[in-house]
Amino acid sequence: MTLLSQPPVCCIAPPDLLRAVAEGGSPEEREIALATLATAETARAQRVSVTGALRQLSLTIADAAPAPGKVRSIYDVEHGGYYDLPGRKVRAEGDADTADAAVNEAYANSGVTYDFFREVFQRDGIDGRGMEMVSSVHYDIDYDNAAWTGLQMIYGDGSGTVFRKGSLTRALDVVGHELTHGITQYTAQLVYNRQSGALNESFSDVFGSLVKQYSLRQTADQADWLIGDGMLGSSLQGVALRSMKAPGTAWTVPGGGKDNQPGHMDDYADLPDHEDNGGVHINSGIPNHAFYLAATAMGGHAWERAGRIWYETLTRRLHARATFAEAAEATVAEAGRLFGADGEERKHVRAAWQQVGVI
Ligand SMILES: [Zn+2]
Structure with a gap:
């Protein structure tokens, strides 16, 4: 072991x-x-x-x-x-x-x-x-x-x-x-720090959401794309811990802070290592949203195509300190390998990462 x-x-x-x-x-x-x-x-x-x-x-x-x-x-x-x-x-x-x-x-x-x-x-x-x-x-x-x-x-x-x-x-x-x-x-052993750490968090959200979608047999359009829906206690308002569909909108503290996950590289939080390991739970909003965009563009059951691409990427293609850009290129390459270089899957994956400003 x-x-x-x-x-x-x-x-x-x-x-x-x-x-x-x-x-x-x-x-x-x-x-x-x-x-x-x-x-x-x-x-x-x-x-x-x-x-x-x-x-x-x-x-x-x-x-x-x-x-x-x-x-x-x-x-x-x-x-x-x-x-x-x-x-x-x-x-x-x-x-x-x-x-x-x-x-x-x-x-x-x-x-x-x-x-x-x-x-x-x-x-x-x-x-x-x-x-x-x-x-x-x-x-x-x-x-x-x-x-x-x-x-x-x-x-x-x-x-x-x-x-x-x-x-x-x-x-x-x-x-x-x-x-x-x-x-x-x-598998990828993504280091829990900065971009590789945010990817580590994001893969957990992606498959956490997919497990829920699979158990409910939901299509990408039917899914809520929330992580931890219905969990928030009395001091918080909102719907969940994180939203892959609309990062930054999941929760607020009345009179206090709010969910500040970015959904685009323009809002990437360049945090020091001692703050959430360099923002691993914050910047994960960017790859989370890329997955949401790719999966909803493909339609149908998200685990069948987008999920397959992300799974193969995590388990076969990434190195431990992979950046967002490297993960993006790896998913594009994997989409081509699985579904053909001219397939719509590869186009949707590339477009998703472009929409969040990673490539
Ligand atoms: Zn986690």
Whole structure:
């Protein structure tokens, strides 16, 4: 098994959203948002010291069960933190529902995500070889985030203020987003910083949305193209965490900040590394919108053509520090390989990246 020296912590919640709640909200809301921000930072800092032990644990589990196929394991970390992962095992593959909705949702949604990649792209799980999908629910206390740690998925309960309670495991696109971070780790290994990091985030949003569309059998025209619809808690107004259709319009904090994802390179946020790893959750709006434009121009089921092009690009064509322009050229080339150099798919992909100002 290949191990990375510095696997990322890839969270669903953009730090600018948490900061906006902290700055615009009531004292209580401020406290809740700051707590999630601080925990995310702590988790990142602690990674270095605990990843060794965690890897050993994970490798032991993985080596003991090498059989390919859908293998889900759900743990309850019982409101513990990073050092307590993965927690107590509460549901194994094939086990019946438990009394805990978070456990059942993490189990069901990781299964739907596995089935999507298997049925649509013939991919056997995170590493393509049936790697066990480990999820820990009830992470921390009222934690407003979900993440792929480099080894497993973790889900907070949500405070009700930033995110609705229970919404993080309930949202299929959030689960699909986190699991895709695992696939990226085993394929393109996109470095979680600046443009390659924003691509890493964008591929997770693309396949998170496609999992949702596939489960609903929606066409590109019918899809909402939102990430985390219905999740926003009492301190936020809007529809979701991010909009691929209209980046920058998903949420606002009354009296405070707003979703500031760009949908065009003219508005690219050139942020320092210490701000959201150079804006990975912000600038992902640009490749997100390119995918939306390509998929809606092609019409039909987005996973069949646009999704196929993006999947093959992620798993076969990108290097770890790929830029937006390199990703754009790679998708154009892949569209030509899959559907013909003169096919409409290649034209639509090129036009989409041109519309967002990348090429
Ligand atoms: Zn992410």
